[in-house]
Amino acid sequence: xxxxxxxxxxxxxxxxxxxxxxxxxxxxxxxxxxxxxxxxxxxxxxxxxxxxxxxxxxxxxxxxxxxxxxxxxxxxxxxxxxxxxxxxxxxxxxxxxxxxxxxxxxxxxxxxxxxxxxxxx
Numbered sequence: 001x002x003x004x005x006x007x008x009x010x011x012x013x014x015x016x017x018x019x020x021x022x023x024x025x026x027x028x029x030x031x032x033x034x035x036x037x038x039x040x041x042x043x044x045x046x047x048x049x050x051x052x053x054x055x056x057x058x059x060x061x062x063x064x065x066x067x068x069x070x071x072x073x074x075x076x077x078x079x080x081x082x083x084x085x086x087x088x089x090x091x092x093x094x095x096x097x098x099x100x101x102x103x104x105x106x107x108x109x110x111x112x113x114x115x116x117x118x119x120x121x
Contacts, residue, residue, distance in 0.1 A: 017118055020114065040097075041103060044102065044107075046108070048105040048112065093105045
């Protein structure tokens with residue numbers, strides 16, 4: 001199921017998503033090297049990007065399961081689980097602001113909004 005998603009969209013992943021993530025990571029690392037920002041921005045960005053990607057994969061799986069089983073309760077469960085995946089880095093950034101920056105988390109979440117537009121079925 002996920003393998004077909006990536007096989008169909010491998011060109012979009014390499015042309016659009018990968019350069020965006022690499023460019024943002026390089027920009028954050030360079031700004032960290034010149035002491036403009038703290039390393040917690042990078043940690044927040046990577047955490048939010050990872051959890052955002054996992055949330056997108058969960059959205060894809062839940063929509064396929066809904067089409068197969070026609071069980072709306074399972075879809076609601078996956079939606080609540082996806083919301084929880086979005087909340088984990090945000091809560092970590094609130095409770096541990098010295099280690100995970102909330103600005104880095106916001107940048108990572110904004111980039112994860114690109115997933116549904118780029119990866120098409």
